[in-house]
Amino acid sequence: MTLSRHDLFDDVAVRLDGVSLRYDTSEDILSGIDLVLKPGSFSFLTGASGAGKTSLLKLLYLALKPSQGEVSLFGRPTSRLTRDQLSALRRRVGVVFQEFRLLDHLTAYENVALPLRVLGRKESTYRSDVEELLAWVGLGERMHARPPTLSGGEQQRVAIARAVVTQPDILIADEPTGNVDPEMGSRLMRLFLELNKRRATTVIIATHDLGLVRQVEAPVFRLQHGLLVQDVEYGPVARRRTDIAKAAE
């Protein structure tokens, strides 16, 4: 099966049908999750610590198989794909991990370029793009530093640059602004929004930061006791309600 950019225009970028997840013999972490993310959508995922946000994201970036149900990306049920086909799908998904997962023996530049290296691209073809991206996230001067010498915020920015360097069709970010100051947080959000608007990248961001959620008019999904609900307290519906109330005053 060949996956092409045209798949971006499939009806659905991500679909979860009755997905449950449990580790070993424990109780279900996630239970009967149904979720549809349209191509080019922007969503937030919230929930208390331990609610299963990271587990749900792992299902989305194909690091875990569901115990029950089906995860489909770009209209393709992943349970029916070969390993090579799964790898091809993963190349279309950029991930910002909560714990960054940078490779300590590589420089910031090499960490960002890693997905391009995996694709087999020659360094000369992406050097300027990677340097530009690093400069954009404020690390132009530190591109040859290795992660252990970078601050938490700098590492986070390297992780974000690595996730977006291939201009993925889906961007999944787990607490992407947790270690940066508000100004950098807003700047990174603008990057995500730009990717979403310019390239119709489907973005889903897991966060505790309600300030971040309020910045964007986007649906908010909340995980509660293993179940996924659409949050009405934040997001576009709540925002509209607040606006109406303000106008009435």
Add this chain to the structure above:
Amino acid sequence: MAKETPLLPVEDAREMALFFVVGALCFLAALATLSAKSTYGAARSWTAEVEGELTVSLPDADRRGAESARKLIEATEGVKEARLLSKAEIDALLEPNFGSRGLPESLPLPQLIAVTAEPDAQFIGPTLERRLTEAGFANAVDEHADWAGDVRRMLAIARLVALTAVALLASTAVAVIAFATHAALLARRDIVDVLHLAGARDRYIAGLFERRFWLLGLRAGAVGALLALGAAAAMIFAVHSSGARTGLLPELSLDFQDLLILVLTPVIAGLAARIAARVTVIRSLKSVM
């Protein structure tokens, strides 16, 4: 831009230990292979020399009688040549037992006839025995082929032992490398996971480990082979320079085939390491999504 950093970091301590183990195994395997080959060559050389050779001993005959017996033997079908040994030759044969001062004239010695049979002659020993007895000669026929058979059997066992040693050493090396690959994979799980989630195919990840262990096997094998070459050369030098009798060591030399074995040792070690690494990584990756 500087050269790209390898995706798998070099792990000095662990890889040095593995390098030492693989090098030592290659050294032993190369020596065992050289021994097996040398044993095979020795067996061929020894048996080729004695096959078709017989010695007829005439305890009661004088020189004239022995000469008659020689003619009788030579006239027998299947005999290529029969030669009566001189007194000096008999003395030389007995020298290791009685010393170089010569034997007393009064000591009764049998007359000896060295017989060479035609290559396709069969049962020549019993035929000669029968004809000499019929002609009134007390005799004893020593067929060297009997001794050659014993030598062949002994050398076949020695060869089998050497080949078993080679096979065991090779499989030990493969097992050690597979174990080391697995350990490296576990130690580098973080890197493997990141590559995997970045869309790297299994064979791409396996390729990183394959290259690493191919080079390690190649280098360790080269060191092992060089040490084996040194050991073999030292052994040959010691034997030849000691002035010892080397008649029993006809193949103790380094020829083209021996050098080929030594050249192939690192290549085989590298390939074995590469295959072991590939199988281990692919198998391990299949356990994750």
